[in-house]
Amino acid sequence: MSLAPIALFVYNRADHAKQTITNLLKTAEAAHTDLYIFSDGPRSEKETVKVQEVRNYIHTVTGFASVTIVEQPKNIGLSRSILSGVSMVLDKHGKMIQIDDDLIVSPWCLKYFNDALDHYEHDDRVACVCGFLYPVRKPVPPAFFMRGADCAIWATWKRAWTIFEADGQKLLQEIEQRKLSFKFDFHGAYPYTQMLRDQIAGKNDSWAIRWHAAAFLQNKYTLYPGQSMAHNIGMDSSGTNCGTSSDYDVEVGTSPIPVENLPVVQSPQAFRAFKDFFIGMNKYSWFKRKRKRFKRWVRYIFTGA
Numbered sequence: 072m073s074l075a076p077i078a079l080f081v082y083n084r085a086d087h088a089k090q091t092i093t094n095l096l097k098t099a100e101a102a103h104t105d106l107y108i109f110s111d112g113p114r115s116e117k118e119t120v121k122v123q124e125v126r127n128y129i130h131t132v133t134g135f136a137s138v139t140i141v142e143q144p145k146n147i148g149l150s151r152s153i154l155s156g157v158s159m160v161l162d163k164h165g166k167m168i169q170i171d172d173d174l175i176v177s178p179w180c181l182k183y184f185n186d187a188l189d190h191y192e193h194d195d196r197v198a199c200v201c202g203f204l205y206p207v208r209k210p211v212p213p214a215f216f217m218r219g220a221d222c223a224i225w226a227t228w229k230r231a232w233t234i235f236e237a238d239g240q241k242l243l244q245e246i247e248q249r250k251l252s253f254k255f256d257f258h259g260a261y262p263y264t265q266m267l268r269d270q271i272a273g274k275n276d277s278w279a280i281r282w283h284a285a286a287f288l289q290n291k292y293t294l295y296p297g298q299s300m301a302h303n304i305g306m307d308s309s310g311t312n313c314g315t316s317s318d319y320d321v322e323v324g325t326s327p328i329p330v331e332n333l334p335v336v337q338s339p340q341a342f343r344a345f346k347d348f349f350i351g352m353n354k355y356s357w358f359k360r361k362r363k364r365f366k367r368w369v370r371y372i373f374t375g376a
Contacts, residue, residue: 079109
């Protein structure tokens, strides 16, 4: 089995980038894994120093099979950066693991991704492998599938990435024509359709909502772990509009995830757990403050802003 390369996206948070890379190097597979680091240019003169600090650091990174750095002279935005970077790595390797610069990963993270990428490589029903599990309150299977695609530490193949649709209006039109908004919104538990409308209106620049919608419409599935393979450290107010919250912290998995012999259908148990988690953060008036933070958190995962 050849190991999938990592596509790591960094911007202006050197401390986070260092934590993420240092943690990745603790995995058994890191030394045999190619690392691609994509660094977007500064959005303003004010951010130039921080972006350069990150770039100074990434040029010192060693310990992987190879390190390739792609620096943008000007800011192209998170969406274009990820779309172009993912496509570049997939064109060269046929598969990849995408990681942001604000994640602490499990020692078993890369094994989980590589096992899944190898096992489901030729299964057209599977479009994505996700390494993050929402902090659900109900039990879920050790590993399971959900309809659609995800973006919070994920992996895919070139054959699956071809279904990505950049035209959000086209996706929304099909969702509405097929009367799928209720299902797309987790039976009304979270407004993903509105997030897509906002992308069309230019209120966000989310590539992820289009990736999810494209996979959902084609009835593709994402594999999830029953224990999260990563913990997000980005909600510490250092990112753009991300705020501060520990309400959505997850424990990082400490054991391997089984990926074989799983039914490639949406898990009813996991669906209920996800839905109840979403509803629980929206239900009561005294949850209003947490509800705002929750929506901001999901928006941060899907849009980076």
